[in-house]
Amino acid sequence: MSRESDFYLRRLHSLLGIIPVGLFVTQHLVVNHFATRGEEAFNNASNFMGNLPFVLFLEWFVIYIPLMFHAFYGVYIAFTAKNNVQRYGTFRNWMFLLQRVTGVFLVIFIAWHIYETRIQKALGTEVNFDMMHDILSNPFMLVFYILGVISATFHLANGLWSFCVTWGIAQSPRSQTIVSYITIIAFLVLSVIGVQALLAFV
């Protein structure tokens, strides 16, 4: 890969993180929230999503391809940084570190999550409330999934901030601060939605 194309790859990485991956994560967490309304509501929603027309096309072009590019290029970005929060313990420097830590963790978490659900579905197991109940009744897996969801919401919220800066939308320090507050609220709201849904399965 030519390094001359780094600028465009970085911009693509930033864009794909929000559209479609960020939008998909939000949609996924919202649909999961049906679990709080009971087993039947969740199974209906899950069936609806799993039986959308052109579902394989949607899965590949809205989820897998953008997600794989974002994940693998992101790992490259994460491991080319020389973190220095000991020297500069500022808020933004910590966010910079956490964005990379959560990103690498999410590659592991999402790989496991896809193996446990989507690949099992392809092998003939039905994805439903019971499946998630079985997975999450193991306390270790529950903690792993809670960490995964919170990492995802953090990575998305902080990524939304850096998207605004990377594309030159928020330029002044004041606008960057305001975007920070908005993304902190987004992080909290999405985390509550995601964790509530997880706890509903237990």
Added chain:
Amino acid sequence: MSEQTTAVREATAKKTVRFEIQRQDTPDSKPYWESFEIDYRPNMNVISALMEIRRNPVNAEGKKTTPVNWDMNCLEEVCGACSMVINGRPRQSCTALIDQLTQPIRLEPMRTFPVVRDLIVDREFMFDSLKRVKAWIPIDGTYDLGDGPRMPERKRQWAYELSKCMTCGVCLEACPNVNDKTNFIGPALISQVRLFNSHPTGAMNRDERLETLMADGGIGECGNSQNCVVACPKGIPLTTSIAAMNRATTVQMFKNFFGSDHMVD
């Protein structure tokens, strides 16, 4: 501990300044630490202390050693030559006052750059990058081009803040994305593009400067840790400059792809 030894210890603590200096004899040799203890004088800075060590190069163990090498020039924080890592933070040694530093004072070279000897580093990478981004205003022609366009006074005042950059390298040392694995030109250079693109005559080459930012090692390498703006000794709004150039390169990217009659202006 007896009262007498405490008194003696206090007396010596008041009179001397302790240094731990990371030394390196050649560009390729291994770095090592050496301690120094010198007599205190009022109003000392790191440079006057280093001059004291040079005058009498004896380390804290009382052994004769080679004088510590460092770089310096203006002694008033406008040239950037004497930058080094002092107690963990990169800054200029001329404005690092002994009275304000915790002892022992640890001095290290800025290892983001190749070390020449002891505290001297080679910042040529930055000067090459300045040439790459065309950090100047072309005014030469084969005939007298006359006066350039006028610059609004308030804009001049604003641009003056950006022009305070002395290419000292502190922001590159502070940036987590400037290292051996990347060839990021660093925050200072991005701000220089903003400075020269803001100038009415300099703006005539703004697309060329933006193209260099969109190439290898350019603005795409920024990861928004925002350490640069915290580290900058001149208080230059580096992160605002980066965001401004992010916007300018976004617009340039669309112009390049979709076409525009305003490629230059």
